[in-house]
Amino acid sequence: MTRIWTICFSLLLTAVSAPTRAQQTQPPQSEPPPETAAAAPDEDPTIQKDTENQEPIESKVERLSQDLEREKELRRQQQQELERVSDQLDELAFKDATQASSVDPGMKVFGFMDVALHKAFINKNDVLHGIVNDHLSFLIPHVNLYFSSTVNRTTTALVELRFGFFPQGQESFLPNYQRVNTTVVDPHTSEEIEYGGVSIQRAKITWTPSDAFGVTAGRFFTPFGIWNIDHSPTVVIPILLPWIMLRQTAPLAQTGAMVHGRFFPGHGLRFDYALTISNGRGPAESFYDVDSNKALGLRLKGVYESRDFRLEIGGYGYYGQSTDISKNVKSVLPLRLGVETTEQFTEIVACADLLFEIAGLRVQFESAWARRNYSQRPFKEFPIIQEPIPGVIQPDHIRYDLYGIIAYRFRIESFGGIDIEPWVMIERSVLDDASPAYTSMLGRIGVNFSPNPQFVLKLSALHMAFPDDNIIEHSPTYLSAQVAVSF
Numbered sequence: 001m002t003r004i005w006t007i008c009f010s011l012l013l014t015a016v017s018a019p020t021r022a023q024q025t026q027p028p029q030s031e032p033p034p035e036t037a038a039a040a041p042d043e044d045p046t047i048q049k050d051t052e053n054q055e056p057i058e059s060k061v062e063r064l065s066q067d068l069e070r071e072k073e074l075r076r077q078q079q080q081e082l083e084r085v086s087d088q089l090d091e092l093a094f095k096d097a098t099q100a101s102s103v104d105p106g107m108k109v110f111g112f113m114d115v116a117l118h119k120a121f122i123n124k125n126d127v128l129h130g131i132v133n134d135h136l137s138f139l140i141p142h143v144n145l146y147f148s149s150t151v152n153r154t155t156t157a158l159v160e161l162r163f164g165f166f167p168q169g170q171e172s173f174l175p176n177y178q179r180v181n182t183t184v185v186d187p188h189t190s191e192e193i194e195y196g197g198v199s200i201q202r203a204k205i206t207w208t209p210s211d212a213f214g215v216t217a218g219r220f221f222t223p224f225g226i227w228n229i230d231h232s233p234t235v236v237i238p239i240l241l242p243w244i245m246l247r248q249t250a251p252l253a254q255t256g257a258m259v260h261g262r263f264f265p266g267h268g269l270r271f272d273y274a275l276t277i278s279n280g281r282g283p284a285e286s287f288y289d290v291d292s293n294k295a296l297g298l299r300l301k302g303v304y305e306s307r308d309f310r311l312e313i314g315g316y317g318y319y320g321q322s323t324d325i326s327k328n329v330k331s332v333l334p335l336r337l338g339v340e341t342t343e344q345f346t347e348i349v350a351c352a353d354l355l356f357e358i359a360g361l362r363v364q365f366e367s368a369w370a371r372r373n374y375s376q377r378p379f380k381e382f383p384i385i386q387e388p389i390p391g392v393i394q395p396d397h398i399r400y401d402l403y404g405i406i407a408y409r410f411r412i413e414s415f416g417g418i419d420i421e422p423w424v425m426i427e428r429s430v431l432d433d434a435s436p437a438y439t440s441m442l443g444r445i446g447v448n449f450s451p452n453p454q455f456v457l458k459l460s461a462l463h464m465a466f467p468d469d470n471i472i473e474h475s476p477t478y479l480s481a482q483v484a485v486s487f
Contacts, residue, residue, distance in 0.1 A: 105152075111145040114233040114484035123474035131173075131384055132476070140165070142233060142484075144201065154209050160202040168194055174387045200286070201253065212261040219255050219286060223274045223299040224316035224351040225366045228252060233484035234453065237407055237421070238444055239460045240480065242366065243429040244401035249368035250318055250349045254278035254295065255286050268306050272314075274299035280320030281347070291344075295320025310357040318349035324378075344376040360409045367402035383431055383438050397434045403427040421448040436468035458482040 120134040143163040150156050170180040182195050204218035221229050227236050228245060245252060256278025263271045279285040280295030301314035324343040330336040349370045356363040373396045379388035407423035424445050431438040446460030462478040 105149050108148045109145060110148070110487060111143075112232040112234060112484065112486040113140070113143045114482055115140055116239060116480060116482040119479045121477045126472050126474055128472060128476060154207055156206050158202060158204055158206070159200070162199040162201050163196065164199070165194065165196040167197060172387070173385050210261070212263055214260050216258040216260065219253060220258055221253050222251050222297070222316070222318070223258070223260070223276070224250050224368070225353045226312070226355055226364060232486055233482065234456050234486045237405060237423050237448065238425060238446060239458050239482045240462065242401070242403045243427055243442065244366055244368050244403060247401060247429060247431065249370050249399055249401045250316065250351050251281055254280070256294070268304055270303040272299070272301040272303070281322035283324050290325055291321060291323040293321040308359050310355065312353070312355040314353045316351040319347070321346045341376050343378040345372045345374040347372050362407040362409070365402070365404045367400065369398070369400040371398050372396060395434045397432045399431055399433065401427070401429045416451060419450045421450070422446070423448070437466065437470075439466065439468050441465045441467060454486045456484050458484070
């Protein structure tokens with residue numbers, strides 16, 4: 001960079017000194033001839049003066065012509081010098097940009113976390129009593145850290161880890177009630193310690209030689225919806241994630257490869273695409289595939305954005321097969337294992353999303369629809385507790401989730417300036433169309449306070465109803481508060 005400034009200063013000095021050099025190169029003007037003797041009385045004075053001035057004018061014209069040629073030559077040389085220096089500047093700038101992106105593979109660490117307060121109101125005579133915690137409780141839902149590195153000008157790496165206290169307190173109900181206790185004792189100090197867990201959310205390498213083409217390999221978020229990619233609580237409006245994400249109608253993450261890119265066909269207009277191939281769903285899909293069938297997906301999205309207006313329309317399609325197996329020892333000597341398929345289904349998923357923003361108003365919609373056809377049927381499970389129902393076989397079924405949210409953000413200048421965003425949200429979740437009792441409707445309302453994009457305080461109320469269920473007579477209600485930061 002110092003070299004670039006030195007060349008620019010030299011060029012400026014050359015341009016300023018050019019007129020001085022041109023003046024110095026001009027030959028000294030000849031002194032006017034001495035006055036001649038007075039004209040003879042018999043000569044016309046006018047004719048004599050014209051004759052005397054004729055030769056100096058011709059010399060002056062010739063001298064000016066010569067000066068003009070020298071000036072043209074000097075300007076031509078300056079133009080050549082400008083072009084040479086400009087090429088050097090472009091070359092140096094390119095080298096600096098390349099070196100800045102290729103010699104700085106240092107790791108960047110950033111992330112988000114939140115602290116929440118929940119209270120559920122559940123009738124003691126309903127089946128949800130005892131399954132859902134209805135005591136006023138503080139909790140830390142997320143502590144997520146990102147580790148990012150720019151390997152070179154076209155290659156980046158990203159790892160996202162989620163830290164939590166899980167599986168501490170995890171409950172199981174059948175055949176007997178059990179609760180996980182992760183408390184251990186330090187043998188050196190006798191201190192009791194509760195160990196937690198670490199979840200690898202993402203671990204990917206991305207090669208992007210151009211905007212129109214890139215390849216990602218590793219563990220990546222499925223490119224559907226609006227909040228599945230950017231899932232920080234400082235970005236997501238409600239406190240609890242929508243059912244479309246909690247029930248994973250579409251897989252939230254996949255292990256495999258993704259080809260992606262974007263085009264800019266017009267001013268403010270962008271088109272994104274992504275093709276995914278992965279292990280699909282399965283009991284160990286993040287680490288290996290139980291079968292050899294790979295899941296395929298396609299993402300298309302269009303974005304138009306102007307100063308106070310934004311419109312996003314997207315969709316994602318997914319096809320895959322999920323398989324679960326069990327193994328048993330057939331013989332010890334020689335060692336032989338038997339493999340039995342316990343569950344297998346093919347799945348088609350279709351997702352759609354819409355985002356509309358104008359002058360502080362936000363309208364957002366997401367949906368996910370899935371059809372599962374079983375070739376090996378497992379036992380049906382109770383929802384929430386995910387325990388098998390003895391003697392009940394899972395049929396083919398359709399499941400879908402959708403939600404719509406309307407929010408309006410405005411700013412007040414009190415307390416240094418705070419963005420206030422009231423919002424209302426409606427959801428419908430069909431877990432299994434063969435079991436209408438599991439269908440739920442949710443209504444949420446809340447308000448968020450954010451002095452800056454890195455901090456948000458949320459207050460929210462949620463009411464849940466089961467319109468086709470005769471078991472849950474009293475619909476539960478939840479009150480929540482959350483403080484979230486990104487760093």
